[in-house]
Structure formats: C-alpha cells, structure tokens
Amino acid sequence: MLTDNFGRRFYYLRLSITDVCNFRCDYCLPEGYQCDHDRDFLSFKEIQRIARAFASLGTEKIRITGGEPSLRKDLPEILAACKTTPGIKKLAITTNGYKLSSQIHDWKDAGLDALNVSIDSLDPRQFHAITGHNKLQEILSGVDQAVTLGLSQVKINTVLMREYNGSDIDTFLNFVKETPVTLRFIELMQTGDNQVFFNKQHVQGSRIKQQLVLDGWLPVIKEKSSGPAQEFYHPNYKGKIGLIMPYSKDFCASCNRLRISALGKLHLCLFADQGLSLREHIQNNDPAPLIAAISSLLNDKKASHFLHKKLTGATKNLSMLGG
Template sequence: MLTDTYGRKFSYLRLSITDVCNFSCNYCLPDGYQCNSDRDFLTTTEISRIITTFAELGTKKIRITGGEPSLRKDLPEIIAIANQTPGIETVALTSNGYKLFDHINTWLDAGLSSLNISIDSLDPRLFNSITGHNKLPYILKGIDKAFTLGCNNIKVNSVLMKSFNHQHMSYFFDWLKETPVTVRFIELMQTGDNATFFNEQHVSGQNIKNDLLKQGWQLKKRAQTAGPAEEFFHNDYAGSIGLIMPYSKDFCNTCNRLRISALGKLHLCLFAEQGMSLRDLLQLEDNTALKRELIKLLADKKSTHFLHDKLVGATENLAMLGG
C-alpha cells in the first residue's frame, strides 16, 4: 500500500474528472466558472490506468469529483471503469445534485456505491442565494429517488458560513429525525481567491461538536477508507451528523487520501504548492513507471497542511480539485 514517510497509508483516491461547475457558490465560484486553463481533461483510457495503478498499490476507494462530475457525459462509463477494477471496493461520487434525479438510475447501474450531495441550506431561498440556482426541491427529489432505487449510503455536505446557514442548522436536525442520511458540516476553508469571505464567514466546528456531545450524540468508529469527517449518531435520529474540521488539532494525522486533478496532476494535499503531472506516464500501457513515480512523489508529502498560517498553496478555489 502507498505509505508516506510519516507512516500514513493511502487507501482512498479523490479523482477529479473536470474542473467545470455549473453552480456559482459564494464560497467557491461567486462569479461562476472561469475557463482560464486548458480543458484537456483526462480520457477514459487515462482514467482507467490511474484507477488500475492505484488499486494495485492498495487503494480501495475511488471518489469521483469535479468541478461538477455529472457535466461529463461519460460519467457512467467512468463509474463502471472504477467498479470493474479489481481491488476497488467503493465507488463514490460527489455532486451538486443538479442532474441527480435524471441520472441516478444510470449511475447506480454502472456500479455507484456511495453518493455525496452538496446542500448548503434546506431553506430554498437561502440555497438560491448561496448557489445561484433555485434547484433545492429538485435535488431533494433526486435524493428521495436514490433511496427508492436502493442507494442507502448517502451523505449531504454543507459548508458552514456565519451569515448564511450557521443560523439555520436546525433545519438539518429536523430533517435528520426521519431521513437516514449523514449531514456533514464542513468548516469553510481559505483558498487563493476567498480570503475576505473566509475572514467574514468562517465558523469553527469545535463548538458544534461540544454541543452535539452535550445533546447525547455519540462518536462513530472511523472506517479505514473513511474521509476526514468525525461522525456522530443519536438514538432519536434516523440520520447522522458529520463534522469536517480542517483547522482542528492533528487533523492531518489520519490522512488517507490522495488527489488527481482533471488534468492528470497528483496533488499530495488539497493545499499543496503544486500538482505534479503524471500525463506522460499515463500514455504508457505498462504502469510500472507510473507506480515508481507515485511511490517516489509520496516521499514529498508534508506532515500537515499550513492553513493555520494562511498558506493555501495552488488551490485558487475548491472546484479545482473537488474539495
């Protein structure tokens, strides 16, 4: 298995297949998607080689991200490639849900096993204000359809913002009474182009964690291939709560994930100084050289991000790598 110099093992790959997004969320792309780079995104052949190579190096979980991955018409084929790769146990997708209702059948038929949908508010007007789209009812309809079709591993991601959804968290708690999803509250992270917004809107997850524990929520045991969330359950709720707190102490100690950008660059951290291109090696049918390069590059992974020092690396916005 891929292991860094700090003994962390990497069984989880976040694979971006496009950096294009059709939403204009205020914390990520407030002015909408700007086409300011080459859009020569990974082909399905290159994607297959990436997934096969990572699987042979011990990766068990693939998360397909964007931008918005459903904007690629070949998304079902990409899901199928991951699902059919020996060694891959979980094929997950992170989406804004815009195309969920229309395409969830196809995604599940292709082998999708886990679904994350971004919903920053359950208030339709506030959702529209944050995302620039009045699509909340349609997205919730898509989640209901996913449940009906047997997709039971569904998470909802909500980025915490002081002046927006932080005061409306009760909507999610009410929803979780009867809805068996995991709502994951994510601390707003500073990126290259949102410093002012971050300073105005950042909310620490630690106070929320303290309140959960006081209210009888209990911490779940973390699975080997799980993401960075601390997840909590309560006997009175059908759903669960997750907290992703990148500014918390020792957040990076349990890091188990690497990232590949839609242009074929390896990012050792969401906030690494740069991505390292693997594109040339992806043209080779024999993946021996690619394996050697991944093992070599992993030696450069740092012990932690440097967000506390306001060093955000090359990450201009979260859509670049799907968070």
C-alpha cells in the first residue's frame, strides 16, 4: 500500500490522458486551449502500464481526466483497459459533457462505474457565457442517460463564482430535489493564470454548509476511496449536495489521491511545485522500475498544499491535470 510520511494511504489515482479542452471556461481557459508543448500524450500501452503499477501498490480507484478526455478517440479502449486491471474496483471519469449524450453507452459498456460532469450553471445563457458552448440541455440529457444506465455514481461539479452562480444556490437545490445525482459545489481555486479572477470571484463554501445544516441536511459517511468532498443528504431530496472546500482547515489531512499528467509526470499534489517524470519507467512491460520510482517519490509529498499563502506551484490552469 502506498503510504506517505504522514500516514496517509493512497487508494485513488487521477490519470489525465490529454490536457486539451474544447471549452473556454472563464476560471480555467478563458482564451481557450493554448498548447505550449509537444502533444506527446501518454500512449495506450503507457496508460496500461501505469494502471497496473498503481494497482499493484494498492490503488483501487482510477479516475480518467483531462483536459477533456473524450477528445481522445481511444477513450473507450482506455476505460476498458483500466477497469480490467487486476485490483481496480472502481473506474470513474470527469468530463465537460460535450460528447456525453453520444458516448455514455460506450463508456458504460467499457466498464465505467462513476461519472462527474462539470456544469457551472443551470441557466442556458449563463452556461454559454461561461463555457463558450450552447450545450446545456444536451449535456443534461446525457446526465439523465447516465442515471438511467445505472452508473453507481453520477455527480455534477459546479465551481462557485460570485458573479456567475454564487447567488443562485436555490436553483441547484431545486434541481437535486427531483434528480438523483450528487451536485458538488467546488470553491474556486487560485492557479497561476487566474489570480485577478480568483480575487474577484472566490466564494467560501462554509456559508453553504452552514445553511445546509440549518435546513436539515445530514452528512454522508465517506468511503475510503472517496475524494475530499463533504457530502450531505436530505430525506426530502432525491439527490445529494457535496462541498469541496480546499481553503478549509485540515482539508489535506484525508488526502488519498495521486495524479499523473497526460505527459507522464507524477504530481504529488494538484499544486505541487513540479511534476516528477515517470516516462522513462514506462517504456517496457517490466513494472518494477515504475513501482520503485512511485514509492520513492512519494516521500516528497508535503503535509498540505500552500494555497493559503497564494502559492499555486506548477498549476497554471486546472486543465493541466483535470483538477
């Protein structure tokens, strides 16, 4: 089992397969995707080798991320390879939903268990303004299909932004009253490219949590491979509410995930100073060098991120690692 110097165990790998994204969300890629490197993304074989190595070290959950992972034509094959890796119990994906309605059946057939879809507004005009795409209703149709297909978890990720959705919480609550999904409010995080936007738009999730508790929402018991969200349920609602508050006290104490970038670098934290290259260890089928490298590099993992000090490390924008 992968365990760091602070006793945290890592059951969960977030594996990016591309940093390309076709949305231009204001908090992430307001000018659209700008490539500053060769697009030498992880190959199918390299992804297989990474999955096997992490599974042998106790990883039980893999989440495929981007950029936007559905922009890779071999996504179904990647999903199937990860799900059939011995030791992997849960396979998830995070997507902007652009191809969700047309591809969700293929993803489910490939072994997908859990789906996260980024939807920052339930108002079509606001959604278009944030993302640059008039696709909200189509994406929501894809969410409905995922629920109907019986995925074990369907979640919607909503980044809180003061002027975009910060005063529209009731609309989201009304949505989960009749929709059996978990809607997760995510505090806007500062990255290398969004400091001015962050200062203007950041909303604390703690005030939403206080209101939920006052309104009778109750905490959900977390699984060991769950992410950092605090989730709540209410007997009168079909869906749940989650809160991801990276600026809250002890947020990193329960960290259980590691990240691999689409360029084959291990990121010990979303806001680590640099990615640590593993590519030289995944060029053949011998897993021993890769396993040894991962185990050794984990010794460098810090107790916490340094967002409170406005230190964002190597993360210029969230599409680099998929959050």
